[in-house]
Amino acid sequence: MTACFSNPALPAGLARRWRGLCRASLPALLALATPLAMLLALGIGRFPLPPTEVLGYALAKLGWLSLPPARLALLDNLIIDIRLPRVLTAVLVGSALACSGAAYQAVFRNPLVSPDLLGVLAGAAAGAALGMLYGGDWRLVQLGAFALGGAAVLLGVLLASWCGGSLITLVLGGMISGALFTAILSISKYLADPYNQLPAIVYWLMGSLAMANLDDLARLGPPMLLAMLAMCLCGRGLDALSMGDDEARSLGVPVRALRYGVIALATLASALTVSLAGMIGWVGLLIPHLARLLAGPGNARLLPVSACLGAIFLLCADGLARTLTTTEIPLGILTELLGIPAFVLVLRRARHGWTA
């Protein structure tokens, strides 16, 4: 896709039109590629299914095709009970992390920012660890992750307001809050039973989609989708905000409301990803850069494109996590292993201020 943006063989005017066409069709292409990636992901696992069989199963469920009852029951178990929750969770978590990352980068006018800037992931990790320490019930772990993720950002914002409320104090407030919740996480690990609780905390912090289920998706999916939709709608305001506060205000943008509103939405989406799948790094930093290479910096396009790419990236990473070895590799490790070389490649392409 990137190559077609700058084909040297084309005359300048034609190349510009071609580039424009590629950019214009990119969201539609990605909107098609995401369900295609989901279809492929539903076939991946110990019991591989070709995409045609997954498609046949979907048609059978719609009543347009008949399958033997035994085969249908097997596919029901394999696709609906085991793989679909995992695939949907990957799509939701990947898109939420990437969309939040892109929104954070615009709000803080800094392409090196990730959703963890204000301490949401540190807070969520501490909350989940405390949940495991005091009970270990999965719901308690999820609630702890969400509550302390939000609390960490709130503390960072309050500290920043107390110290003047500028963008730099907000960053510093987030650092202080993140450090505090990292310390709480360390205390939780220190107090944890080293045979059961500590390995559980450490494993959970590496990120995984193994616990994905349709109940959690039904509860946490709608607020995450709404948060992403609202962030995408704020795209043009974020463009103005990334030019500076005074300029944005003089263009009629309610700077404070937009900044804190988008921070709240991105925090909600990121904290819920931790509740669903633990700590999954690099998606929120890498994917917005990749999306910017393809779609340009305008946030009205960048945010939805980031969301689609984030979903596809995490589907691919989860596919590898499930199939590379006999035991499943924690997803967070894999996103790091994939993310680091990919980010180096993006950096090489990132001329002219972070785009190709």
Next chain:
Amino acid sequence: MTLRAHDLRFAYRARTVLQGVNLTVRPGEVLALLGGNGAGKSTLLRLLLGLLRPTGGEVRLHERPLSAWPRRALARELAYVPQLHQAPFPYRVREVVLLGRLPSHGLLAAPSRADLHAADVALAELELTALAERRYTELSGGERQRVLIARALAQGARLLVFDEPSNGLDYGGQLRLLARMRRLAQAGHGVLFTTHHPDHARQAADRVALLADGRIDADGAPAEVLTEAAVARLYGLNEDEQRLLSAR
């Protein structure tokens, strides 16, 4: 559409910056605001744009206090051309100019055909059509300055406020900028700009205001206001330095 500051006062905590400033920006004229470093020019500009709240006095646009103007309606009347800067992300020139239509189409809506046309007109007016698909971050200082002016024009504002617009421009770029501000005034826009160069005020302004010690020291035609004595007083020049001023 007149912008009027009346008895404007402002203080950062205990430090008084402005004390009783009266100033008027009228359509069809260029007003230059001069003052030494730290005289409060930028603060006055931000107050006139409604970006800061005064601690005393008020700013009125068309006889209505700025605080009573809805934010978007104000942006359609009053535009800000900031000092040259680098954007953190490489927006295309057209995208930057199109931001000027935000007050018209709103935050959540996409630009309409009319908005795209208004941006194209502004690009053509500033001779930027050929650069429309270039990245803002790749442009020279003079080109970036023109993009920011085009964005202000796309806003449809009648009053334009420039913050030290000649900073970072070469000599030719400075003269082109001054000529452009004159043309904007001839087209009916009110233009206010801050500068450190008395020559720029002489060359482009219909009126000059001198800001010293938080007050407007003088306000009138350049020939009357910009005397050697006034310039020497404004910038605190000693006898040696004043001799250089006379030698020009």
